[in-house]
Amino acid sequence: MDRDLLIHLPVVLAVARCGGFAPAAADLGMSPSAVSHAVRAVEDRLDTPLFARTTRSVALTEAGRAFIADIGPAFTEIGEAVERLRAARGRVTGVLRLNVPRVALQIAITPVLTELARRHPGLVVEIFSDDSLTDIVAGGFDAGVRLGGMIAQDMVALRLTPPFKAVLVAAPSYVEARGVPLTIGDLAAHNCIGFRLLTSGGLYAWELQEAGEDVAVSVGGSVRVTDPTYAKELALAGTGIAYVFEPLVRRELEEGRLHWLLPENAIEEPGLFLYYPQRTARAPKLRAFIETVRDVLGPTIPPTIVKSS
Template sequence: MGSTADPFFGLSTFLAVAEAEGFTAAAARLGVSPAAVGQTVKALEARLGAPLFIRTTRRVRLTEAGAALLARIRPAAAEIATAVDAVGAAGQEPTGLLRLTAPRMAVPLVIDPVVPALRRACPKLSVEVAVEDAAVDLLERGFDAGIRIGEYIERDMVAVRLTRDIAWALVGSPAYLAAHGRPESLEDLARHDAIRYRFPTSGAIYRWEFEREGRSVSVDPPGGVIVNDGALLVSFACAGLGLSYVADIAVDAELRAGLLERVLAPLLPKGPGLFLYFPQRAQAQPKLRALIDVAKRVLRPVR
């Protein structure tokens, strides 16, 4: 069963039980019997002099001592796993399944050029892309990495730049502007139709942000159309339904083609562009390193 003189004895079993919230599930994960898991945990508790789990017929939950131990050793375990993965990944060919989440805005800018190049470079690597504008918990949803605007990425994630910085843009079609006039001030927006954006996760409607005389100003303009999809902001603006507040890189083609025009440009703020993000311990995986290498090569002219 192992020597209790070993300071690491029982810790991997403890982690498995804590994460699986059960002895049977932990045993299946570790490839041992539930009885062996129970004996190891019992020995660890005896060595520490404190119970780590409260066992009931329905579930297993951590004691206060168990929760404190988990908080201390989980980051250390992640560091150890990262070091082992880094050694094991050296020279490996990317295989398996790479799961990515990306907002719709990133499809033409990143997904369209990068995924075909990645498949050509790594034919044994499968790729799954989920397109959704809602905020995503990578670990909870089982994604390897995601793509988001930099300001919306959690600080504990590793972030790799994919595009240039963005400038926010307020846009409308030539037909709409000819019919309703061009707003010359923020106060003029009260007389215009806004195509509003509702955050898929929180359900809140986005307030347009501007900078005037060195101060940040938010505006909640009126409008008869609300969407939760970035692509609809662009297509509805092109259709003349009103003004849309979007990232300039999302409407670059429409602006160059004359389908949309900017208004109030001096008052629009700038922000970080699109970034690839992932947990720190994941960066040693060959499939993720391959994605980063291909993205940097393919997107270099854009960046």
């Protein structure tokens, strides 16, 4: 084994994972010049360029992608072995990388992170807020959070929340000024806060129920957002009607700061799930997170394998 090559490989992996020299330097606590030197040293030893560099971007070459695919799992196993050894001595350390949609942060993740920090101060949790259906394995994440119907195939899934409704809400001031819609058709006369999908760029059609059937309703209004939590803020301000998950507005509904409109037309979502590859299940950092989830969020169903239909 070439020891001079080996010591620089974690830097190469960091550049690939972070997508650039500067973010990798920040992640590793190194200077960008030191990161660049390490990558250049590996490329010189291999006599192969691993990254294609321009003034604005850094991307893996074809050889670089193949090399990262070969060495990445080995370094992951080494890291997990170190973490297991430390965990056996009562210390959970390392970086737990989670891919989480923004709406799930407030509903399920924040209370877990608060307790996790108290229990395991040596563990760093890195949250990547992402509303797209990212491949968590390819993205280098330890686990992800999604609605039950959106979980990738052949993953271990752990329930975080019970099923919940997708609800229409508005502030008392809006209702007083514009009235209450009595049917789905009445929404056409209301200021509905639209939601633009970042993945496709299209406008989301609100999913509702009518006569026992699911319907997709195109709505119009003066504001469109890409963040469901901001739709809630706009509803609280009296701007219009928002379409949000019920746990996100539960307190506001209980306090009367928002009204639930057309409750009979609300659909039920399967709830939020933590999911992860089977191979990561033994990692102490993930086990510590799961144990905290169970204690903070309450009883959960046993882990199950989500198979393709």
